[in-house]
Amino acid sequence: MTTAPPTEAVPAEEAGGPARLSPALALTGAGIAVAVAALLSLAVGAIPIPPSRVIAVLIQSLGGRDAIDPALAGDALVILDIRLPRTALAMLVGAATALSGGVMQGLFRNPLADPSLVGVSAGSALAAAAWIVIGGSLAASIAPVVGTLGLPLAAFAGGLVASVILNVMATSGGRTSIVGMLLAGIAINGLAGAGTGFLVFIASEQQLRDFTFWTLGSLAGATWIKVLLVLPFAVAVALVAPMLARGLDAVALGESAAFHVGVPVERLKRIAIVAVAGAIGAAVAVSGVIGFFGLTVPHIVRLACGPGHRLLLPASALLGAALLTLADVVARTAGAPAEVPLGVITAAVGAPLMLWLLAARRRSMGE
């Protein structure tokens, strides 16, 4: 009865199984990628700093600013005040966006689903546009800090409002219909797009420049305040994700089958939607709309490690942190001293990858 080897975790290695990375290898690899990307992000910039000095500054700074060797003071200023908040923000936004994408795709049973698909990002973008065009100058005249914090908070509120509308529209009789939710998402996207378009139309030239840059995504304005703003939402979705993993695996069989095997499907959906709305709203608030990221990262992980969410979600978070940090390094060095919008880079890499994946999928599925 109980002669099965207790340690074998991947029975798929028997005859003809798909080639997949083991969980330990995938997570270790992604973890190393995060560390390398972070180091690179701290070392590269207008003033190049050798990685050895970056590490020295980081280690010494653990003892407080005063503990840093005076010979490193200049480097410490650049690293700790300018590059570290930006790197931290890239990692948090990357992890939160990729993780949210993985959860959404599992929930929608669709590998092409993305938080931007259901209108959360569009809601954030509309609120941000409204802030820039209508609210910002008004608030800044009251107190400068209101103007600074207002934009991210408005974007976050917009994302949350879109999620609530979505939930109300797609839920009837206590059940959320995935198809209804996708259609409602399309409608919300359209409405928010129309609103945003109108605001762009009435905006002044300066407002337009702010807004265009922001909608293409950027981490240029990274501050510790923004890091602290996105941190609780990123932590929340990261804490919730492991609890959703088994349920999302079961939802792949359909919502009824998931209920049959004991998954409280309605509760799972509510928790996932709120966690994703918070994470995406906060991410969009601090970095703008970074296209194709939440879509692509889980795709890559699924290809390498299989679709099981116990591994997919943490691996997506790590890979998302690493890849967005690297993308940001490219964003601020490719056209230096000017910055290329981050969303331009992620879309330029992500969209062709997406098309290639679709083509490969059609071939393998014989669709």
Added chain:
Amino acid sequence: MIAARSVSLTIRGRTILAPSDLALRPGTVTALVGPNGAGKSTLLKILSGEIRPGSGEVAVDGTDIRAIAPAALARLRAVLPQSGDVAFAFTVDEVVRIGLAPGIPRATANEIVRRALAAVDLADRAAQLSPTLSGGEQQRAHLARVLAQLWSSGRGDACLLLDEPTASLDLAHQLLVLKLAQAQAAAGGAVLAVLHDLNLAAMAADRVVVMSRGRIVADGTPAQVITREMLGAVYGVSLGVERRGNRVFVLPAGMEAA
């Protein structure tokens, strides 16, 4: 034990299911038969707790099904739904594991999955990607998942609800499915199977329930229920019914023994 008391369902003024009573008996295989649109799947979904009836109630072991959490319910009954497409490229092994109750020790889990795959003739397909299986093989993979759920539930007599379990299977595997259903009944479980093939129903079931236009119109042993009159009234066809001892067979008209 699952029992439905005067459950009904009306959607936008259309009666899908008129108030109906059905108690599944432990140790019994019940076949639910009837024409398309008779309400068989609806009744099965109400019994499984998947849809709430408009009126009436369902009790599992005497407890209102609405008061049982999904995880607890999953240990009391397993369900094989009609369609079983898998959204992502899970392996057959992973699909079967989704059925396992949480918290099963790994060695036990591996053994249950191995036995479940062997029981449906898919022992050598564990590592294959589910979307690359044929329709019948996918159906069997889902059946293995259901068996994994039953066998990891911690009780031998859980209920089993099967919605057209033989639909895409070849003859040998149709018989295999019904044998597995009978085994669960022999272990003390109440089993309900929606079937279209009356001969299979007559062969495998202890009890046949006939539905027509949202109502239960006959309920009894195969020999009591499967008659020329029932076939004419419910299906609107003229077929012969042959009796041999306790067994009944449905035959094309004119083929019955003189």
